[in-house]
Amino acid sequence: MVHSDSKQLIQSYIIQSQEDEIKRISLELHEGVGQNLYSILTGLQLVETGLNQPHLINYLREMTQLIEKTIQEIRLLSVELHPPALTTLGLLPAIKSYIKLYTSTFGVLVDLESIGEEKQLSEQNRVAVFRVCQEALTNIAKHADTSNVKMSLIWKENELKIMIVDFGGGFAADGIEINPFSLGIAAMKERMLLTGGHCVISSKIGEGTSVEISLPL
């Protein structure tokens, strides 16, 4: 029992350390590299106003566009690593922001509903739930062969329940242990167990897959 408790603590510590590092890199990208590139962009735009040779103006415009694309990619990468909304605004705004990015990346539409009043979660639990949802949505983009997902957040007095249902091909749940993506599923379950919650995945070939996450409040 003592051994299992310390194993859980070590797992939590490893996950927390990784999350801290991801958050640091995300902030460095957004606040450091991103800001510097933005300063270069405004500088180039200023230089352009002083030029009168058409070929130089064209060249500068191309460079400006390249920097714009790089700034956008840095911003998306930063949000993908650790959405700032997760720390500042909470779980629901972070999920909404991620879904926008998810649809524009994979073309899969997510119908999101939140029932009940959003409750405050500890940052550790917020991050855990967010990562499990992120993994579930990524699995759908990779394997489900579907264009639509339904995601419901149900805020109860003592529990948060999240249902993610795709309408895709599904898979045979019995063969899952030998599938490489089962490690991802095992990680989702383990991550929720560490928060004191649960993650249950059910699927049938031809009937899609549902992921049910629950977290005590």
Place this chain on the structure above:
Amino acid sequence: MTELRDMPAVMEVCDQLLKDVGCDFVALALQNEVGPDVRWHFASGNENDKYKRITVRFGKGIAGKIISSGSPMMISDFPNDIYGKVTDHPIMLAEKLVSCYAVPLFFNGSPKGVLLVGKRRTYTFIDNEQEMVKESAETLEQILKGHILGGGA
């Protein structure tokens, strides 16, 4: 931007390429008139409409790499031997493609579009097929110049 579906000449080039190469899928991505976004504006042989919502990430996946490097690229056996993660290749996932060959479209000397042909099985596109894709890309550059990017300015 003018809807490419309203430009029969673009559709003809893509449909013809689909037949000539004998592939399952052809798609055309272009940079928007305003801003740096590159999106898939036209597809032939598509199984769904996900491509319409996908924005190509600069430097990511085959299309993003082509826009950033300006060079053609091929994938023969997705998801094996790819650059980056599986999720960096959304058009391959969305259309269940296993192989593809794609080339850049140049406007005003810069890569601002991608023409992609794909198959839903393992395949290596031979020189002759690669040449057909490049020729179609040049034809599309001529058709689209002036319509899409304000005369290439």
